[in-house]
Amino acid sequence: MTVTTPNSSKPPYQHERHIAELAVQRASLLTRRVLAGILNPSSTSTSSTSTSGTSTPQLHHDDHPDRRVSVASISKPDFSPVTAADFAVQALLTAAIRAHFPTDGFIGEEDADALRGDPVLARQVFDLVRSCASTESGDEALSPALPQTIPEMLSLIDLGGRGTGSPTARFWAMDPIDGTAAFMRGQQYAVSLCLIEGGREVVGVLGCPNLGITLPSSSSSSSSASPQANICTATYIISEESTPSPDAQDEQQTTNGILLSAVRSQGATIRPIADQTSQTDLLPAISLTKSSSITKNPQTTPPDMSNLHFIDSLSTPATSSSLVARVATLAGVPNYSFPGTELYSSHMRYVAMILGGPSHVQVRIPKPRTKATYIWDHAGAQLIYVEATAGKGKVTDLWGRPIDYGRGRKLDGNWGVITAHEEVSGRLLEIMPKFPASFRLVLPDVRGSVAPADSHHIAHPVP
Numbered sequence: 139m140t141v142t143t144p145n146s147s148k149p150p151y152q153h154e155r156h157i158a159e160l161a162v163q164r165a166s167l168l169t170r171r172v173l174a175g176i177l178n179p180s181s182t183s184t185s186s187t188s189t190s191g192t193s194t195p196q197l198h199h200d201d202h203p204d205r206r207v208s209v210a211s212i213s214k215p216d217f218s219p220v221t222a223a224d225f226a227v228q229a230l231l232t233a234a235i236r237a238h239f240p241t242d243g244f245i246g247e248e249d250a251d252a253l254r255g256d257p258v259l260a261r262q263v264f265d266l267v268r269s270c271a272s273t274e275s276g277d278e279a280l281s282p283a284l285p286q287t288i289p290e291m292l293s294l295i296d297l298g299g300r301g302t303g304s305p306t307a308r309f310w311a312m313d314p315i316d317g318t319a320a321f322m323r324g325q326q327y328a329v330s331l332c333l334i335e336g337g338r339e340v341v342g343v344l345g346c347p348n349l350g351i352t353l354p355s356s357s358s359s360s361s362s363a364s365p366q367a368n369i370c371t372a373t374y375i376i377s378e379e380s381t382p383s384p385d386a387q388d389e390q391q392t393t394n395g396i397l398l399s400a401v402r403s404q405g406a407t408i409r410p411i412a413d414q415t416s417q418t419d420l421l422p423a424i425s426l427t428k429s430s431s432i433t434k435n436p437q438t439t440p441p442d443m444s445n446l447h448f449i450d451s452l453s454t455p456a457t458s459s460s461l462v463a464r465v466a467t468l469a470g471v472p473n474y475s476f477p478g479t480e481l482y483s484s485h486m487r488y489v490a491m492i493l494g495g496p497s498h499v500q501v502r503i504p505k506p507r508t509k510a511t512y513i514w515d516h517a518g519a520q521l522i523y524v525e526a527t528a529g530k531g532k533v534t535d536l537w538g539r540p541i542d543y544g545r546g547r548k549l550d551g552n553w554g555v556i557t558a559h560e561e562v563s564g565r566l567l568e569i570m571p572k573f574p575a576s577f578r579l580v581l582p583d584v585r586g587s588v589a590p591a592d593s594h595h596i597a598h599p600v601p
Contacts, residue, residue: 346486
């Protein structure tokens with residue numbers, strides 16, 4: 139295979155961005171077809187074929203007693219479900235990137251051990267992957283990269299599942315389906331892909347296949363047109379139910395899913411995900427910019443913290459919503475308005491920040507003795523947020539430190555996350571030491587020790 143090379147006259151990382159966008163769009167369309175089979179199992183038999191000629195194997199197992207029931211094929215040790223689509227998407231993303239950037243590394247959420255122990259499931263995943271060998275987006279650029287055999291597919295999955303990073307490595311971090319539980323309910327989920335160099339995000343792409351919003355009309359018919367020709371300044375409040383409506387009027391662009399992307403120091407874009415029945419490439423991009431100012435109390439210089447819109451998940455097992463609610467209360471937010479937005483998927487919470495206004499806030503406080511924080515739950519989305527706010531949006535840990543993506547699969551150099559407009563972020567960091575003594579034990583020190591008990595940082599409540 140001939141590996142394409144970037145045009146040296148373009149800004150850096152444009153080739154990486156374009157291939158990543160095509161790969162995420164293709165993967166997003168696959169998840170959409172799988173989701174249709176989950177929500178409407180009676181509408182298809184053993185397979186479904188779109189008008190574009192794409193056949194998608196169904197994921198129902200009733201005809202074989204040795205197959206597991208429903209789409210939740212296996213459960214990982216942390217009890218989060220893994221679907222055949224998760225594995226298929228990781229194989230698709232890895233194959234596309236490796237074909238164009240063969241020396242890059244990978245870190246992905248899944249490995250192929252479960253598939254090696256379950257030949258029926260492995261075949262099912264392979265059939266899903268091969269179903270993309272059709273007239274799909276970027277077919278010329280991506281289709282030749284599809285694995286030809288099951289062993290080749292398993293090896294591709296393991297490149298991410300067993301991959302490690304370093305402070306100097308260039309690698310891609312991916313979460314094939316972030317929010318699998320929400321995905322299986324037909325709610326909001328995301329496909330994420332991020333290029334990391336030197337411990338920093340440099341390219342981020344997010345697919346939100348089940349998100350329906352209305353974008354301003356694009357005057358361009360070319361996906362390569364300058365996004366500055368069209369600018370999206372609108373703000374949105376999304377929810378698990380913000381799904382595409384079949385009755386929506388398309389006077390502007392009521393999306394059937396969106397694709398967000400960014401390159402460090404080059405801004406962020408938004409575009410609808412192409413319709414799999416008519417697509418040839420990416421749809422035109424719109425520059426994604428947000429207001430750089432925030433409402434301030436006329437009697438004071440600091441921002442009006444009482445109007446903050448907190449984004450959280452009350453059902454996630456990894457973070458403490460009760461402590462985040464306490465932060466909101468100390469900031470002056472009324473108890474009845476917390477959280478302003480609740481989303482299960484980690485990346486979709488960042489999307490709510492990206493599409494929301496400067497009053498939108500996300501604080502993540504890890505629960506004690508929970509699973510580690512992995513880079514694929516955050517990489518890419520944080521970069522898009524910062525670029526969409528022209529650098530006014532800040533992402534730090536609870537110490538106020540930048541997020542370090544150069545320590546391997548886990549974010550071992552950080553603890554917790556604050557995502558907010560720069561003025562709000564500063565105020566929230568000031569609020570942290572105001573927690574009452576009953577809420578303060580110690581804040582884990584990222585160097586392996588702990589902060590003293592009289593630290594100016596919050597920790598976990600005393601039982």
